[in-house]
Amino acid sequence: MNQPGHIVPLRVYFTIFGALMVFTALTVWVAYHDLGNFNIVAAMTIAVAKATLVVLYFMHVRYASRLIWVVVSAGLVWLVILLSLTMSDYLTRFAAV
Amino acid sequence: MEASLERREHYLNVSYGIKSWLLTTDHKRIALLYLATITLFFFVGGAFAVLMRLELITPKGDLVSAETYNKLFTMHGVMMIFFFLSPSVPATLGNFLVPMMIGARDLAFPRINLLSWYVFIFGGVLGLGAAAMGGVDTGWTFYTPYSSTYSNSAVVLTAVGAFFAGFSSILTGLNFIVTIHKMRAPGLQWFRLPLFIWAHYATSLIMILGTPVVAIAIVLVALERLFRIGIFDPNLGGDPVLFQHLFWFYSHPAVYIMILPAMGVISEIVACFSRRRVFGYRFVAFASLSIAVIGFLVWGHHMFVSGQSIYAGMVFSFLSFLVAVPSAVKVFNWMATMYKGAISYHTPMLYAFGFLGLFTVGGLTGLFLATLAVDVHVHDTYFIVAHFHYIMVGGTVMAYMGGIHFWWPKITGRLYPEAWGRFSALIVFLGFNLTFFPQFLLGYLGMPRRYHAYPEEFQVLNVMSSAGASILGIGYLIPMIYLIWSMRYGKPAGDNPWRATGLEWQTSSPPPTENFEETPLVTAPPYAYAKEEEEATVVH
Amino acid sequence: MSTSTNPVLPAHHFDDLQQQHEAAQLGMWVFLITEIMFFGGLFAAYTVYRSSYHQAFGAASRHLDITLGTFNTVVLIGSSLTMALAVHAAQRGRRRAIIGFLIATILLGAVFLGVKAFEYTHKFHEHLVPGHGFQFPDAALARPAELYFGLYFAMTGMHALHMIIGIGILLVMIRLAARGRFSAEHYSPIEVTGLYWHFVDIVWIFLFPLLYLIERHQ
Amino acid sequence: MWTDFPLFPERASTIAGGVDRLYFFLVAVGALFSIAIFITIFVFALRYRRRHEDQAAVPFHGSTTLEIVWSVIPLLITMVMFGWGASLYFQNSRAPDGAIEIYVVAKQWMWKLQHPEGAREINELHVPVGRPVRLIMTSQDVIHSFYIPAFRIKNDVLPNRFTTAWFEATKTGRYHLFCAEYCGTQHSGMGGSVVVMEPAEYEQWLSGGPVGESLAVAGERLFRRLGCTNCHSPETKGRTRGPLLGGLFGKPVPLLDGRIVTADEAYLRESILNPRAKVVAGYAPEMPTFQGQVTEENLVELIAYIKSLRR
Numbered sequence A: 001m002n003q004p005g006h007i008v009p010l011r012v013y014f015t016i017f018g019a020l021m022v023f024t025a026l027t028v029w030v031a032y033h034d035l036g037n038f039n040i041v042a043a044m045t046i047a048v049a050k051a052t053l054v055v056l057y058f059m060h061v062r063y064a065s066r067l068i069w070v071v072v073s074a075g076l077v078w079l080v081i082l083l084s085l086t087m088s089d090y091l092t093r094f095a096a097v
Numbered sequence B: 001m002e003a004s005l006e007r008r009e010h011y012l013n014v015s016y017g018i019k020s021w022l023l024t025t026d027h028k029r030i031a032l033l034y035l036a037t038i039t040l041f042f043f044v045g046g047a048f049a050v051l052m053r054l055e056l057i058t059p060k061g062d063l064v065s066a067e068t069y070n071k072l073f074t075m076h077g078v079m080m081i082f083f084f085l086s087p088s089v090p091a092t093l094g095n096f097l098v099p100m101m102i103g104a105r106d107l108a109f110p111r112i113n114l115l116s117w118y119v120f121i122f123g124g125v126l127g128l129g130a131a132a133m134g135g136v137d138t139g140w141t142f143y144t145p146y147s148s149t150y151s152n153s154a155v156v157l158t159a160v161g162a163f164f165a166g167f168s169s170i171l172t173g174l175n176f177i178v179t180i181h182k183m184r185a186p187g188l189q190w191f192r193l194p195l196f197i198w199a200h201y202a203t204s205l206i207m208i209l210g211t212p213v214v215a216i217a218i219v220l221v222a223l224e225r226l227f228r229i230g231i232f233d234p235n236l237g238g239d240p241v242l243f244q245h246l247f248w249f250y251s252h253p254a255v256y257i258m259i260l261p262a263m264g265v266i267s268e269i270v271a272c273f274s275r276r277r278v279f280g281y282r283f284v285a286f287a288s289l290s291i292a293v294i295g296f297l298v299w300g301h302h303m304f305v306s307g308q309s310i311y312a313g314m315v316f317s318f319l320s321f322l323v324a325v326p327s328a329v330k331v332f333n334w335m336a337t338m339y340k341g342a343i344s345y346h347t348p349m350l351y352a353f354g355f356l357g358l359f360t361v362g363g364l365t366g367l368f369l370a371t372l373a374v375d376v377h378v379h380d381t382y383f384i385v386a387h388f389h390y391i392m393v394g395g396t397v398m399a400y401m402g403g404i405h406f407w408w409p410k411i412t413g414r415l416y417p418e419a420w421g422r423f424s425a426l427i428v429f430l431g432f433n434l435t436f437f438p439q440f441l442l443g444y445l446g447m448p449r450r451y452h453a454y455p456e457e458f459q460v461l462n463v464m465s466s467a468g469a470s471i472l473g474i475g476y477l478i479p480m481i482y483l484i485w486s487m488r489y490g491k492p493a494g495d496n497p498w499r500a501t502g503l504e505w506q507t508s509s510p511p512p513t514e515n516f517e518e519t520p521l522v523t524a525p526p527y528a529y530a531k532e533e534e535e536a537t538v539v540h
Numbered sequence C: 001m002s003t004s005t006n007p008v009l010p011a012h013h014f015d016d017l018q019q020q021h022e023a024a025q026l027g028m029w030v031f032l033i034t035e036i037m038f039f040g041g042l043f044a045a046y047t048v049y050r051s052s053y054h055q056a057f058g059a060a061s062r063h064l065d066i067t068l069g070t071f072n073t074v075v076l077i078g079s080s081l082t083m084a085l086a087v088h089a090a091q092r093g094r095r096r097a098i099i100g101f102l103i104a105t106i107l108l109g110a111v112f113l114g115v116k117a118f119e120y121t122h123k124f125h126e127h128l129v130p131g132h133g134f135q136f137p138d139a140a141l142a143r144p145a146e147l148y149f150g151l152y153f154a155m156t157g158m159h160a161l162h163m164i165i166g167i168g169i170l171l172v173m174i175r176l177a178a179r180g181r182f183s184a185e186h187y188s189p190i191e192v193t194g195l196y197w198h199f200v201d202i203v204w205i206f207l208f209p210l211l212y213l214i215e216r217h218q
Numbered sequence D: 001m002w003t004d005f006p007l008f009p010e011r012a013s014t015i016a017g018g019v020d021r022l023y024f025f026l027v028a029v030g031a032l033f034s035i036a037i038f039i040t041i042f043v044f045a046l047r048y049r050r051r052h053e054d055q056a057a058v059p060f061h062g063s064t065t066l067e068i069v070w071s072v073i074p075l076l077i078t079m080v081m082f083g084w085g086a087s088l089y090f091q092n093s094r095a096p097d098g099a100i101e102i103y104v105v106a107k108q109w110m111w112k113l114q115h116p117e118g119a120r121e122i123n124e125l126h127v128p129v130g131r132p133v134r135l136i137m138t139s140q141d142v143i144h145s146f147y148i149p150a151f152r153i154k155n156d157v158l159p160n161r162f163t164t165a166w167f168e169a170t171k172t173g174r175y176h177l178f179c180a181e182y183c184g185t186q187h188s189g190m191g192g193s194v195v196v197m198e199p200a201e202y203e204q205w206l207s208g209g210p211v212g213e214s215l216a217v218a219g220e221r222l223f224r225r226l227g228c229t230n231c232h233s234p235e236t237k238g239r240t241r242g243p244l245l246g247g248l249f250g251k252p253v254p255l256l257d258g259r260i261v262t263a264d265e266a267y268l269r270e271s272i273l274n275p276r277a278k279v280v281a282g283y284a285p286e287m288p289t290f291q292g293q294v295t296e297e298n299l300v301e302l303i304a305y306i307k308s309l310r311r
């Protein structure tokens, strides 16, 4: 996060855009195949990959200071806390006593 | 001295007129704007409490109707939690002191700071407007499906008001975090920060990570009421317990929004009036952070009998006990700070004593509630009411009052009348215990909360509680009067009447608009109260 | 955040531009994690209900138009690209390019919203909007399907609201850029706006598979 | 009024004693720490009071040993609280076999209680002493909470779902029944009492009251009226479209998607209201939903009937 910030070469932006398009196509394609429970896993893996590309390159986190990395990961960790502890209720609610 | 107070230019007299206040971006003036507004909300909330306590003197519901009573406790809870206690310490003392304590000229985003006050006011107007339009009756917890489908009161208005109050606290927290990271004076490393700053940093984390979740929960309730988009609607197979999850994901951490800044105040007061560095500084600092983090993992302890999975209940119970440990560490460190200190009995210190005792009682009864089998019995009884008033009124409000007195000379440049201060601190302490101790007994006896009428055998304890509340009310009115009085007639305080060591005391009182004549350079840890440490702290 | 009239001087309470720039950037990131948690509440609700009513969610999802969804995904990612290019131009201090790319971003955003509005009206005609008029072909799944559409409208609605706000900010940025407020030394407002816009894009990257792509194979 | 001034609640169920013992332990720990801290404050405040303005404190700043001691001791104490509380809670959440099953339907603002033999009560519950009673509870509108302080039990009662609670009364008498979850205007009026009787008296009360038909009989009538018999009747042997329901209750049911669930009340309820959620292996998902056609009371009757079916 130096001033003036790291300038990413244009080529990188276009490559990332291309990769995002490929992933979009892939996620639609895979949705039409019956993979059982694996469908959702595939969809989410692709979405996470896409989001990671956007965060790292479009949002420059790859070139950012440690503090920004910490902030971004804190956001993710808290999201995981919210989802996992909530699901801990729903997944065990009707288990036998 | 009197003369110099008038002659010197400071933040209060640089400009006059309503506009110079309403458009100010000076964090100190914004703090005072907040102070005025939350005091108003406190007295509104207090008036609701007075009416409730009057109703509860007799077992029959004779003073107000059941409907009115329900609105009273709801609006009491909403006003007190969202519009008074959550912003209390951070938005007033925090706003005033965070930049000063780190040697900055202002918060990182002064205009966002002002915006946060307007957002807050807007929320407050909606809240008061809802009260004027007949009020709400859902309880401050807004549980669905009552709030989303059955209640015919001003739910949406109040909920949106609370939403804006939350948004305002997000802005405050964001500002604090950026300020503390980026604006510290040269030499002010993390472990040289006052514990007040650590506490506010931890609080800000909760504000930004928790508040959005309750915001969306509130939005969903509003959508359900307005457009029948029933995310929690049991008739569609929706789960009302899910609302409780989202609500408490914020509202449990929110209780630490209400206690952590108060703990920061106590650290400053105890150190100053014992003339000792806070014992175990690093442990107290890290305790704040770990309370903030672990505090996010325990929300399910409000839902032990809600139909939540019993296994989830056990996990949440376990984690709730873990969060008690850092609180215990803090209490013990404050006690150790007093050990062999040079303790004086100024008003702020009396409030700090009160805090230590009452927070301990409130916290330890919190452990009763985290204990599963016991909570089944006391959940939603007056035991809970007693628990949280012990912490929030006995703890936070005490610390808040202590802090206001402690920094009053800095804020106004004048002293409050010490004798009156001590007297009302005592009244508050006595009135408080008489109000809320009987409620523990009532709770274990089984008196449910949010009850407009109750069986006769509970009357004696309720009468005691109501009597205590009137004493407590007087205890809050007195400072209100003499503090206002002292703004004009109080003795000029000088820059540092307590001979305290924080950076905020190294500048004049009231401080100049830019806080310091020169950016201070910090070379040593805080709280250099012992003689031999005094010199080395601040070099200009 | 750009308090100073002279763009190259920091605001009065900052020591230098560097500090101001870092503060702005950190501020936006902190704000974005509040946004993560805001949408997080919706994702939590989604996760809970999808795990209880996976069948109904699948059936309801098949009522969404996958072509439009994919098209919108491409459009929105495209707008992220133009936004990134705008920041790039700002870093180089090229005023005309900044404005051009910002306008492109707004246009793409508007296309996205237009398609979304079309989809909404379509749902309305199909009686798939939750409420009294809700009708679902498979009566046995109607109730949880209504839940699904409740989530659909809440999630995409919140997302659209964020886009509208984003477009508003972009308009302000265009004005500021037109007045020559930015330079290669001072462009953090543009950069920070970009962060926000990319975040909104990321939300959609998750909404798309979660809402449109459930059990398409059936 | 002033004579009846209790400070401790009556103890009238088998679990009350255990809860109270744990409570006393907590009170002891709480009192110990609170009193110790109050006394310490007083002692320090007096002993180390500032005698003259410039008095300086003795400087020392911390001790890692002390910090460890006062973190670990509270941690250990709280772990005892956790272990004790959780195990008691776990024990208390499992109803003993052979309990009398009473259906509770809550609505704003009353409790409707239905005995298996058919007796129905409102805001008053008669039970025999010394026999476990299991409550199967649901709500017609908002969330309520079934609370009997003397028994130390409480559980929320939710719409569109069953929750359960149980108790075994140990003392005859009349005890408060409260609604403990805020549910609207008359929340504080939504109470009543539990009357614990000697078993003989209870039998008498059961037969003496305005006995309706038993839940199961009413359920059987409904079962025919709603047309359940079209698909679930033993008479149409061989070509039933749905599984036979005799002996179903309490058995594990293999589902179409491979899971195996236990046929408890919640499962029966779901099978009637949302049959597609769990489809029995070997059958087509043909059963229509009965949501909207049956009231909570009807459901209770249907379920009581299905439970009464033997093989």
Ligand code: HEA
Pocket (backbone or CB within 6 Å): B141, B255, B256, B258, B259, B301, B302, B320, B321, B323, B324, B325, B327, B328, B329, B331, B359, B360, B361, B362, B363, B364, B366, B367, B369, B370, B371, B375, B378, B379, B380, B384, B387, B388, B391, B392, B396, D029, D033, D037, D073, D074, D075, D077, D078
């Ligand atoms: C500022 C506010 C605040 C704070 C700080 C706390 C702190 C704690 N609270 Fe409290 N709580 C509330 C405000 C607060 N609470 C409110 C408002 C409600 C009700 C909401 C509603 O329903 O309306 C509530 C309800 C509530 C419940 C739900 C009860 C129910 O509805 O059934 C529970 C259950 O676990 C609980 C537990 C705790 C615990 C374990 C702590 C701990 O953090 C306490 C830690 C502190 C100490 C332990 C004291 C200091 C320690 C010592 C002096 C040393 C000795 C220590 C040991 C031996 C361990 N609280």
Ligand code: HEA
Pocket (backbone or CB within 6 Å): B042, B043, B045, B046, B047, B049, B050, B051, B052, B053, B073, B074, B076, B077, B078, B080, B081, B084, B085, B138, B139, B140, B141, B385, B389, B392, B393, B397, B435, B449, B450, B451, B452, B465, B469, B472, B473, B474, B476, B477
């Ligand atoms: C910050 C939080 C806070 C604070 C400071 C207080 C302060 C007080 N509270 Fe509050 N209380 C809550 C938060 C708080 N409360 C919450 C969250 C609930 C739960 C709500 C719910 O269930 O949804 C609750 C519920 C609650 C109940 C339970 C109601 C019920 O369940 O039926 C009671 C009953 O006694 C009560 C009493 C009091 C009293 C006597 C005070 C006193 O400390 C107040 C003292 C202050 C004054 C007395 C003001 C002084 C003003 C005057 C003297 C002027 C008087 C003017 C007129 C009468 C016109 N409160």
Ligand code: CUA
Pocket (backbone or CB within 6 Å): D109, D143, D144, D145, D179, D180, D181, D182, D183, D184, D187, D188, D190
């Ligand atoms: Cu029913 Cu409260």
Ligand SMILES: [Cu+2]
Pocket (backbone or CB within 6 Å): B251, B252, B255, B298, B299, B301, B302
């Ligand atoms: Cu809590």
